[in-house]
Amino acid sequence: MRASLIQIAVDPDEPVDSRRARVARLVREESGRADLVVLPELWPMGAFAYELFAAESEPLNGPTHRAMAAAARDAGVWLHAGSFVEAEGGALYNTSLVLSPDGELIASYRKIHRFGFDKGEAVMMAAGEDLVTVDLPHLTLGVGTCYDLRFPELFRGLVDAGAQAFVVPAGWPARRRAHWTLLAQARAVENQAYVLACGTAGTHAGVEQAGHSIVVDPWGEVLAEAGPDEETLRVVLDPAKVTATREQFPALKDRVLGIAAPRRV
Numbered sequence: 001m002r003a004s005l006i007q008i009a010v011d012p013d014e015p016v017d018s019r020r021a022r023v024a025r026l027v028r029e030e031s032g033r034a035d036l037v038v039l040p041e042l043w044p045m046g047a048f049a050y051e052l053f054a055a056e057s058e059p060l061n062g063p064t065h066r067a068m069a070a071a072a073r074d075a076g077v078w079l080h081a082g083s084f085v086e087a088e089g090g091a092l093y094n095t096s097l098v099l100s101p102d103g104e105l106i107a108s109y110r111k112i113h114r115f116g117f118d119k120g121e122a123v124m125m126a127a128g129e130d131l132v133t134v135d136l137p138h139l140t141l142g143v144g145t146c147y148d149l150r151f152p153e154l155f156r157g158l159v160d161a162g163a164q165a166f167v168v169p170a171g172w173p174a175r176r177r178a179h180w181t182l183l184a185q186a187r188a189v190e191n192q193a194y195v196l197a198c199g200t201a202g203t204h205a206g207v208e209q210a211g212h213s214i215v216v217d218p219w220g221e222v223l224a225e226a227g228p229d230e231e232t233l234r235v236v237l238d239p240a241k242v243t244a245t246r247e248q249f250p251a252l253k254d255r256v257l258g259i260a261a262p263r264r265v
């Protein structure tokens with residue numbers, strides 16, 4: 001399976017509508033090159049552009065969903081369309097979409113771990129509650145978003161649900177780039193799964209983005225890594241590699257579930 005990760009530059013001087021049209025063009029350019037295309041987190045306005053969250057929020061079937069469905073259809077690719085700010089029932093969510101090559105919505109995932117501690121997403125958005133996996137023709141994807149990468153139990157839950165590859169759209173700050181790379185490799189090694197982590201480039205709301213999107217194989221080897229600027233990574237994923245890694249080094253079978261609380265001595 002051929003996968004392309006499009007690391008989008010998110011800068012405030014590009015209006016959201018223009019970026020949406022540009023990203024749709026970039027997805028169409030992957031026609032014939034990719035089976036799966038992946039976009040980053042909150043690329044319409046930027047993960048740190050808190051003041052735009054409400055103004056640029058959309059329901060499902062809004063402008064971002066429709067533009068990405070058309071692009072997936074035109075390119076004939078599975079599209080993990082990154083995330084957008086979803087407005088539903090008076091709440092905002094950081095929601096990612098997976099679309100089929102027919103442009104049909106196959107799955108949506110609302111980010112479970114909201115970033116910002118006492119500000120930004122953590123206070124402005126509601127948390128998702130459901131783990132999401134997606135069965136592609138030869139590969140089962142598990143999805144997470146950005147800050148989720150710091151929570152290994154989410155990825156274990158996805159492995160238990162059958163995930164062989166994780167797609168992690170992000171808007172990760174340059175300041176913590178080392179964490180991004182380390183955590184992507186850790187999630188791949190501990191779960192013996194591919195990690196496709198697609199970040200943004202550029203600077204918005206004063207936060208320089210890390211870029212450095214990365215694809216890691218189930219053995220922890222880095223298959224491709226972007227630089228700091230807008231760039232498309234292209235890799236080939238082999239589902240048999242997941243099976244072989246899990247058979248040849250069957251550490252997942254040695255999990256001890258339900259370990260008791262520590263005894264105080």
Ligand SMILES: O=C(O)CCC(=O)C(=O)O
Binds near residue numbers: 145146148173
């Ligand atoms: O965990 C981090 O360092 C970055 C997380 C983040 O930027 C986000 O989830 O939007």
